[in-house]
Amino acid sequence: MNKAFAFVRGKLSVKVSLWVVFFAAIIFNIALGWFFYQARDAVRSEAVSRATQILDKTSLRVEGILNRVEVASNMTKWLVLRHPNKADSMFVYSRGMLENNPDFYNTSIAFEPYHFKERGRYFSAYTRHIGDSIRTTQGGSESYQYFYMDWYLMPKLLDKPCWTEPYIDFDVATNTSEMVTSYCQSIKDEEGKVIGVINTSLSLNWLSQTISAVKPYPNSYSIMIGRGGTYFVHPDSTKITCQSIFTQTMEHEDTAMVALGHAMQRGEEGMKHMTVNGTDSYVFYKPLGQTGCSMAIVCPESDIFGGFDRLRRTVTIIIAVGLLLMLFFFIRIITSELKPLRRLAKEAETIASGRFDVQMPDFQRVDEIGQLSHSFAGMQQSLVKYIEELKDTTSQKASIERDLQVASSIQMGMLPEKFPTRDDRDDVQLFASLTPAKEVGGDLFDFYFRDEKLFFCIGDVSGKGVPASLFMAVTRSTFRTVSAHESMPDRIVTIMNRTIADMNKNHMFVTLFVGVLDLPTGRLHYCNAGHDAPLLVGDGVGELPCDANIPVGFMPTWKYTLQEAHIFTGTTIFLFTDGLTEAEDANHAQFQMERVNDVAENALANHQHEPRQIIERMTDAVHQFVGDAEQSDDLTMMAIQYIKQQDEEVRMRKSIVLPNDVKVVPQLTDFVTEVCETMGFDDMDTMKMNVAIEEAVVNVMNYAYPAGEHGDVTVEAVTNGMRLKFTIIDSGKPFDPTVQAAVDTTLSASERPIGGLGIHLVRQIMDSINYERINGLNVLTLRKKLNNNSI
Amino acid sequence: MKITIETTNGTTTAHLEGRLDTPASTEVTPYFDQLQEHADGTVILDCTELSYIASSGLRLFLALRKVSMAKGGKVIVKNINDGIRQVFMMTGFLNMFEIQ
Secondary structure: OHHHHHHHHHOHHHHHHHHHHHHHHHHHHHHHHHHHHHHHHHHHHHHHHHHHHHHHHHHHHHHHHHHHHHHHHHHHHHHHHHOOOOHHHHHHHHHHHHHHOOOOOEEEEEEOOOOOHHHOOOOEEEEEEEOOEEEEEEOOOOOOOHHHOHHHHHHHHHOOOEEOOOEEEEEOOOOEEEEEEEEEEEEEOOOOOEEEEEEEEEEHHHHHHHHHHOOOOOOOEEEEEOOOOEEEEOOOHHHOOOOEOOHHHHHOOOHHHHHHHHHHHOOOOEEEEEEEOOEEEEEEEEEEOOOOEEEEEEEEHHHHOHHHHHHHHHHHHHHHHHHHHHHHHHHHHHHHHHHHHHHHHHHHHHHHOOOOOOOOOOOOOOOHHHHHHHHHHHHHHHHHHHHHHHHHHHHHHHHHHHHHHHHHHHHHHHOOOOOOOOOOOOOEEEEEEEEOOOOOOOEEEEEEEEOOEEEEEEEEEOOOHHHHHHHHHHHHHHHHHHHOOOOOHHHHHHHHHHHHHHOOOOOOOEEEEEEEEEOOOOEEEEEEEOOOOOEEEEOEEEEOOOOOOOOEOOOOOOOOOOEEEEOOOOOEEEEEOHHHHOOEOOOOOEOHHHHHHHHHHHHHHOOOOOHHHHHHHHHHHHHHHHOOOOOOOOEEEEEEEEOOOOOOOOOEEEEEEEEOOHHHHHHHHHHHHHHHHHHOOOHHHHHHHHHHHHHHHHHHHHHOOOOOOOOEEEEEEEEOOOEEEEEEEEOOOOOOHHHOOOOOOOOOOOOOOOOOHHHHHHHHHOOEEEEEEEOOEEEEEEEEEOOOOOO | OEEEEEEEOOEEEEEEEEEEOHHHHHHHHHHHHHHHHOOOOEEEEEEEEEEEEOHHHHHHHHHHHHHHHHHOOEEEEEOOOHHHHHHHHHHOHHHHOEEO
16 A cells, blocks of 8 residues: 555656546536436436326226226116016126126126015026126025125115125136125115115226236336225235235334325325335325225336436446546556656756766757756756866865965964973973864964073964964064063063064054063063963962053054062963953853853862863863854963972082172182082083183173173072072173073084174083073073082 | 294194183283284194183184184194083084194
């Protein structure tokens, strides 16, 4: 069944044909139903009028016969009364009546006993047909004492002529019997005394045949019942006189039959639709004159509607066959009409599979299919064109995407990848992450160590994508270049701003936070150029106070301010871009500073505020908040934790104060040599240490004080057994010797500049050289890690 | 700091003795100016007795080397001790001078 439905669904021709045939069938059904209903009514009324007519005719005929019987009887009575005493005449009259009425069964003129004395007790002139002849005899005898018969007694007693109930007339002479009904009337003499009775009989069989002879329909039949309901006429002759119309209703309740019986007994005329002997029939009934009898014609419905039903069957079959043929031809026609469509569908499938060069069929049709075919060919051409264009666009896009990927990896490559941890350093650990919203982004962070300082920055370029990324690259390299020569963040940012603002034709800008953390002391110098203030996560969570500086790139003349803070051991500096606070969820709600604080506080409470931990916690929180929403902005975080343990045991401390004159170098040499001896260095190490300290001190002496000005230079040597530290302090003008350009030792002699070797040697020999300006003093610190009494 | 210069067969040899620190460099600058006059030939800096050198000393060496190159001469550094050799290495001077 499902297969059949699937088949119909898959075939337009079958579907359309089925619909058409279905509606045709409905229309035929309604029209023919109405027609048949009306026709049936007409047939019924025709049947009723026909049966009524026949019934009237038959009843008229029967009444005619009965009247004739009565008239003949009256005529004979008249003749008898004319000659009442002539016995032989009675035979003539009797015979004459039968001769004049050959359809009478018999007649007898019977007299009272001894009416004719000479004839004895019995005299009855009895005439009946024997074959074609008529025989007249004297009917009374000892064995047939007629004056006791019903037919003789009834008219006498009733004193009027009457029809008897049927009875069997037994003819002794021929030994035959016949069911008859008789019209009897008494003969009275002048004195009114009954002298005899004239009996005229009709054979019920003959009457029945006469009535039944006329049939409106082949299977219809007539019945006649007497007063008591007894059948006089019935196609089943065994029922005649033996059964009444009520007999069967005794066995099987049949109210319709009883009602019919009563109606007929009452002498009513009419028509009933009822079941007779299990057959639906129409019964037409009518009384027969004064006889008290009633006749009925039973017409089976199948007879009445026989022709009609045949007609209906034939028409139904014709329509059914017609509809089937219609279905068949419709399917054929539609299928053949749709053939081009199927071909089009096939071609379309081929095109869909990627072969655009298929030759489209030209159907040479002007109907809708022709139009469709035409449009389809047009569509194919357009498709080929668009696909070509699309290919070009796609390959261009792919090339741009490749470029962007390369750009992305270049950009990521610019960022530091290795983050120092507790395992790498004992003074600071650091972690950072940068997630661009697009392939490339405008966020940046950077850090590096120079001397004993951590230089770091975080920034956010206005805008996103490629322009921002280029600006970011410029910013980052400018930071590196500038910070190589400058140790103070305000100077770094000011110079960067001047450089960037000068070449900034597109009016872009970058918010920037630059910090320099002095690792030995934990002193942080910083400058914030319009960037979000970093959080300090240590003894609680708080913002690092920041001056209101404008972002970098606006105004080349802006003087950025320097700020300073002390970072305690264990404290983490958490820096971020606005991609964190402004991260949006699907409803465009922002992450906001409160949540950043919450996460930081939570991390601190759980002692999870090491750089990597705090950034991972923050990342998780943002992901959870944002959900499936698209990342709206670049997101960058950097966390720096200061972990240096300050409580170092001092094993040795020596110092010397010298005037700022290079002539005192031999004193310095003696001091350094003494320190080295205390440390147990060999000659080689002592010489190297002498070179380093001499170079550093001479540098300070030469540059810290203006020419001719006198001042002191204090040199202090301290060791804890792990490291040897020289601190050179002067009160001259701020001078940072560490910002000198590095010496390129690969250059040839002619290309080498004469100067710059001193600080280069210091850097080569010592582990670190660090400059700080503290309380108006220049403080230069040189450190060297010790390795078993050597360097 | 003591410096002795002798010239034989077009070869000028300077014997350096003591510590060539910052004040000493100022002191011996005239000697090096003198050496530069012979820079068109071969100049040998004999460092057998030189115990120490600072960057100011290196500057004198370098200046001499530059003049010598300009004049098509040659500077040979002889017998440097290990400490000075290390300083030469750190500064790239090992590649600039012919070391014997």
